[in-house]
Amino acid sequence: MKRRLRELQPFDKEAEERAIELGHGLHPDDKYLKPGRIPHIWCPGCGLGVVLTCFIGALRQKQFGVDECAVVSGIGCTGRVAGYLDMDTYHTTHGRAIPFATGLALAKPDTHVAVFSGDGDLFAIGGNHLIHAARRNVNLKVICVNNFNFGMTGGQAGPTTPLDAKTSTTPLGNAEPGFNLPYLAHASGAIYVARWTTFHPRQLVHSIGESFDRTGFTFIEVIAPCPTGYGRPNKLGSGLEEMRYYRDMSEIRYGADPADAEIKLRGKILVGTFEAADRPDFMETYRTQVIARAQAGGKGKGRAA
Amino acid sequence: MKFWRLPLDSEVHSIPVGRVQIIENRCKGCGFCIEFCPNACLKESKRFNAKGYHPPELIFQAEDCVNCGLCSLICPEFAIFTELQEAKKITEDDIRKVTTRYSRKDKRFAKR
Ligand code: SF4
Ligand code: SF4
Ligand code: SF4
Numbered sequence: 001m002k003r004r005l006r007e008l009q010p011f012d013k014e015a016e017e018r019a020i021e022l023g024h025g026l027h028p029d030d031k032y033l034k035p036g037r038i039p040h041i042w043c044p045g046c047g048l049g050v051v052l053t054c055f056i057g058a059l060r061q062k063q064f065g066v067d068e069c070a071v072v073s074g075i076g077c078t079g080r081v082a083g084y085l086d087m088d089t090y091h092t093t094h095g096r097a098i099p100f101a102t103g104l105a106l107a108k109p110d111t112h113v114a115v116f117s118g119d120g121d122l123f124a125i126g127g128n129h130l131i132h133a134a135r136r137n138v139n140l141k142v143i144c145v146n147n148f149n150f151g152m153t154g155g156q157a158g159p160t161t162p163l164d165a166k167t168s169t170t171p172l173g174n175a176e177p178g179f180n181l182p183y184l185a186h187a188s189g190a191i192y193v194a195r196w197t198t199f200h201p202r203q204l205v206h207s208i209g210e211s212f213d214r215t216g217f218t219f220i221e222v223i224a225p226c227p228t229g230y231g232r233p234n235k236l237g238s239g240l241e242e243m244r245y246y247r248d249m250s251e252i253r254y255g256a257d258p259a260d261a262e263i264k265l266r267g268k269i270l271v272g273t274f275e276a277a278d279r280p281d282f283m284e285t286y287r288t289q290v291i292a293r294a295q296a297g298g299k300g301k302g303r304a305a
Numbered sequence: 306m307k308f309w310r311l312p313l314d315s316e317v318h319s320i321p322v323g324r325v326q327i328i329e330n331r332c333k334g335c336g337f338c339i340e341f342c343p344n345a346c347l348k349e350s351k352r353f354n355a356k357g358y359h360p361p362e363l364i365f366q367a368e369d370c371v372n373c374g375l376c377s378l379i380c381p382e383f384a385i386f387t388e389l390q391e392a393k394k395i396t397e398d399d400i401r402k403v404t405t406r407y408s409r410k411d412k413r414f415a416k417r
Contacts, residue, residue, distance in 0.1 A: 026328050027383045038383055044333035044358065049381020057378060199341075201378040240336045 032056045034086045042077060045231075045239020047198035047224025051145050052081055054201050054222075055116065058208035069112040072101040074121035077152045077226075078145045081116045095125030098133045098140065105139045109283050112141060112212055119146040119160040123179055127159070134188035134217045136282045141211045142190075142219045146181060147226035155229030162265045166233040182258040182274050185219035192218035193258060193275040198225065199246035200271060207273065216281040223269060234265065315395040323372025323387035325363055331384035334358030338376035338385050346370045361385065 024035045033056075042048045059069060070088040073079040074097035082089035088111075092100045097117045105113040115122075122130050122144050133140060149167050150156045157167040160178040167174065182193045192214050196204040204222060211218035225231060225242030236242050250269040261270045280288075325346065332354055339347045339361050346369045350362040363370075370387060377386040393399075 026326075027331075027377075027386055029377075029383050029386075033383070039331055039333075039356075040382075042381065045335040046381060049383070050337070050379055053378055053380065053383065198379075201375070205378070238335075240340055243337060243340070 029053065029056050032059065032086055033084055037084050040084055041080060043226075043228045043239075045225060045227040045242075046077070047147070047222075047226070047239065047242075048078055048081070048145060050198040050201060051078075051143065051204070051222050051224060052084065054204040055081075055114070055143065055208060056085075057201075057205040058212065061205060061209050062212050064112065064212075068110075069114065070104055070108075071114050071116050072097045072104065073115070074117040074126060075152075076118040076121045076150065077147070078116065078118035079121060095121055095127075095129065097121060098126060098129035098142075101140050102129075102133055102138050106283065109139065113139070114141040114143060116143050117145070118151075119144055119148070119179075119181065120150045120158045123159045123181065123184075124150075131184070131188040134185055134190045134219070137189060137191065137216045137279055137285075138282045139215050140217055141208070142185075142217070143208065143222065144181060144219065145222050145224050147224050147230055148178070149226060149230040151226045151229035155226075155233065161230075162263055162267075165230070165265045167230065168233065171233075178263065180258070180262040181221045182219070182261045185221075186258040186275050189217065189279070190219040190275070191216040191277045191279050191281075192220075192273070194219075194273040195221040195223070195261060195269075195271050197223040197246040197250055197269060197271060199243050199250065200252075203252075203271075210273075210276075214276075214278075215284075216279060223263075223271075236266075311395065311397060311400065315400075318395055319392040320395060320399060321372040322390045322393050323370035323374075324390045325370050325376070325385065325387050327360055327362070328384045329360040330355045331382045332356075332358055332360040333382050333384075334360070335381060336361075337379045337381070341379055342376055343373060344369050344371060347376065 024030055040049065066087040071082055071085050072090045072092060073082040074092055075094040079091060082091040090100055097115050101113050101115045146160055148160050150158050155167050156169040157174050161167055161174045163177045164173045182195050186193045192211055194207045196207060207220055211220060225239040227239045231237060231242055250271045252272050253270055254272040256270055256272060256274055258274045263269055339349055346363055347361040348364045349359045354360050372387050372389050374387060
């Protein structure tokens with residue numbers, strides 16, 4: 001497959017020197033990253049960089065060129081991904097990554113549209129968009145990085161914060177249970193549901209690759225450490241200690257019932273591919289139902305106006 | 306455990322040898338690569354980088370790295386990667402090393 005990756009072309013000498021000083025181009029993944037944007041802003045020990053590396057790993061594995069894939073992200077720490085990847089990326093308004101991506105996926109059905117966003121963006125303000133995109137089975141590859149809080153704005157409690165967890169807005173412990181994301185995605189109609197942690201980078205690369213092979217709404221939840229917003233108030237320690245916790249407490253169970261995948265504070269984390277079904281996606285249904293009937297001159301033609 | 310001879314198919318297999326490359330000034334010292342390298346090739350250095358973190362460095366002889374690529378996949382900062390240096394023939398020495406490495410006698414793995 002032909003691959004088009006942009007060479008590093010700085011605007012001016014100064015920018016070139018700065019990019020070289022920052023070491024751009026030294027790492028093999030740098031050709032997928034915008035020159036001069038690395039180092040990224042994520043905290044030391046944050047898991048978002050691992051998820052980005054795994055996403056690039058999946059692009060590399062599938063040999064996708066920059067024109068075959070587009071990334072849409074919302075607001076939040078995870079939303080920064082759109083600014084770092086050197087391809088067609090959209091950094092949309094808060095919670096609206098899925099509506100933008102739906103438009104893109106319908107207008108350009110040959111492009112692999114990935115939605116890369118956080119739990120706060122996809123499930124708090126954008127929750128409705130997600131469940132309806134899953135119901136319609138729009139061809140989107142959703143990667144949701146779950147760090148159990150709103151990290152960028154100062155560690156407030158979000159829809160995934162587990163019961164009893166402390167955050168900056170729940171200093172005495174959260175009184176609400178958090179969402180079980182794979183269960184929600186499964187119930188809404190996603191055709192592929194998986195969950196991994198940043199301790200499982202190989203499986204994550206494989207899972208993202210698998211989701212690219214499928215046509216329809218796929219959902220991958222990645223549990224990532226957030227030592228700054230979630231780890232510190234809950235005394236989970238540094239990013240490394242959270243990674244050790246994932247190593248000790250995650251249980252790989254393929255095909256498990258997503259209803260069992262609830263996460264409790266310091267509890268067990270069920271990971272694996274929970275669901276891999278096949279269902280005609282929105283484009284296909286639209287083509288076979290609406291367009292075919294309209295072309296056959298059937299009922300409804302010209303009556304709408 | 307001791308092998309009394311080389312495995313019969315040792316001719317057709319080889320051991321990849323990786324060369325670890327660290328872009329020190331990108332490292333934020335999270336320690337993921339150091340902790341999770343399956344061959345425990347890395348350790349935290351005493352040096353500081355430009356950001357004031359301790360980047361990783363190689364511990365033992367460079368041939369311990371088998372170019373598995375986990376460090377580059379798990380590094381959040383795009384600061385470490387490996388290149389295949391050679392695919393080396395399996396010798397008796399390697400067999401001895403492998404059989405002792407994964408035993409509890411190896412000090413490097415005692416802490417885990
Ligand atoms: S606040 Fe949390 S999620 Fe955001 S960059 Fe820092 S560690 Fe990562
Ligand atoms: S490539 Fe594998 S063996 Fe080599 S340093 Fe990295 S993690 Fe360790
Ligand atoms: S994983 Fe990357 S950022 Fe973390 S210590 Fe290793 S080289 Fe540094």
